[in-house]
Amino acid sequence: KLVAATSLDAPIACTLASGAMPRRLDDWQSLLAYAARRESIDGGLRVTFDASVPIAHLAQLVADEHACCSFFRFSITVDDRGVALEARAAPDALPIVHALLGAPK
Numbered sequence: 001k002l003v004a005a006t007s008l009d010a011p012i013a014c015t016l017a018s019g020a021m022p023r024r025l026d027d028w029q030s031l032l033a034y035a036a037r038r039e040s041i042d043g044g045l046r047v048t049f050d051a052s053v054p055i056a057h058l059a060q061l062v063a064d065e066h067a068c069c070s071f072f073r074f075s076i077t078v079d080d081r082g083v084a085l086e087a088r089a090a091p092d093a094l095p096i097v098h099a100l101l102g103a104p105k
Contacts, residue, residue: 010070010071010090011070011071012071012089012090012092012093012096013069013071014068014069015068015069016068016069024064024065027061028061028065028100028101031049031053031054031057031058031061032047032101032102034049034050034052034053035047035048035049035050035102036048036049036050036082037105038101038102038103038104038105039104039105040104041086041088042088043088043089043091043094044073044086044087044088044089044094044097045086045087045097045098045101045102045104046084046085046086047084047085047086047087047101047102048081048082048083048084049082049083049084049085050082051082051083053083055076055078055083058076058083058085059076062074062076062085065100069096071089071090071093072087072088072089072093072097073087073088073089074086074087074088085101087100087101
């Protein structure tokens with residue numbers, strides 16, 4: 001189940017147990033191997049994936065990430081541009097978005 005967007009005023013904090021972080025980062029890296037393009041968007045980053053990205057896995061990972069880092073706002077889109085993940089956060093948290101998902105190119 002995806003969680004509704006939260007306010008940009010949410011505290012910039014992660015509640016994921018430190019022991020779970022390496023696996024979570026591995027999960028992100030596994031999915032980001034499908035990234036075809038990264039571009040800046042208002043308040044964040046858009047990652048466009050190639051057509052073979054496992055969308056169900058992407059949706060679950062986004063829901064899991066939002067559960068521990070409610071300062072992120074995620075949107076998954078499927079349209080004529082392809083499958084993409086948009087991640088937004090308050091300006092102070094944009095470096096975290098880029099550290100997790102990569103920098104725009």
